[in-house]
């Protein structure tokens with residue numbers, strides 16, 4: 001029995017509508033449906049709820065995995081993306097979420113009909129725990145090689161050196177493997193990913209450019225690894241340079257792929273970058289455009305991000321200029 005998808009119901013997306021293109025309802029979606037009342041708080045979009053009112057609700061986070069393009073699948077929880085790229089010679093996983101949701105990522109890959117042991121590369125967008133915390137577990141399972149940029153390998157290594165601090169589950173540690181740099185190409189089967197260094201969120205945020213296919217039709221995609229500026233004037237200035245580079249080099253981008261559906265720094269006017277277009281995708285009729293092919297919205301987002309980053313740098317400079325009271 002088909003239910004109608006509406007923007008009002010997170011649980012419908014988790015359940016029947018997501019599964020319409022994920023092939024089978026997952027245990028996770030059944031659990032979420034059984035849970036009943038959880039959903040976005042008043043004024044929240046679905047994507048926002050995963051990083052807002054429901055950020056610690058682990059059952060709610062278990063979004064059923066779904067197909068976005070012929071060769072690209074969403075396997076993350078609600079709060080942070082994990083993207084599975086299929087190739088003629090195995091799988092590439094970009095980001096691995098963090099505990100306690102790593103098994104959900106692994107289960108999602110299986111539910112889509114793929115074998116997680118077939119993951120050949122784990123590529124990390126940047127060195128924050130919500131993106132890399134599941135890497136050790138997925139690597140142990142698959143033997144995949146892990147790649148990220150030098151600067152963020154250092155962040156990851158520093159994190160595991162100091163893992164006694166804080167109360168977040170650090171996941172299974174993993175050692176430095178592939179040190180990527182701008183201009184590198186990661187090749188698996190017939191698939192090639194170009195590596196870019198897009199700092200500002202972290203010093204070594206990585207983006208990956210590749211081709212996605214919609215019923216065989218190719219589109220250029222960029223998985224943008226640094227979702228918003230951090231770290232004061234230096235980070236802000238790096239992020240501004242990155243945004244300006246993106247405008248110049250990827251202004252005509254057809255498919256921006258984000259590492260969070262809800263971008264806390266510069267939210268997407270569609271309400272989210274992943275789940276809201278995924279709802280549209282689930283309802284798409286033959287011949288209609290693909291809801292993830294959105295050049296105009298991408299350029300608008302770059303405008304907002306550029307203006308916001310300029311403001312952020314000014315505020316950070318003003319803060320730095322203030323005499324310290326102690």
Ligand SMILES: [Zn+2]
Pocket residue numbers: 126128201
């Ligand atoms: Zn981050």
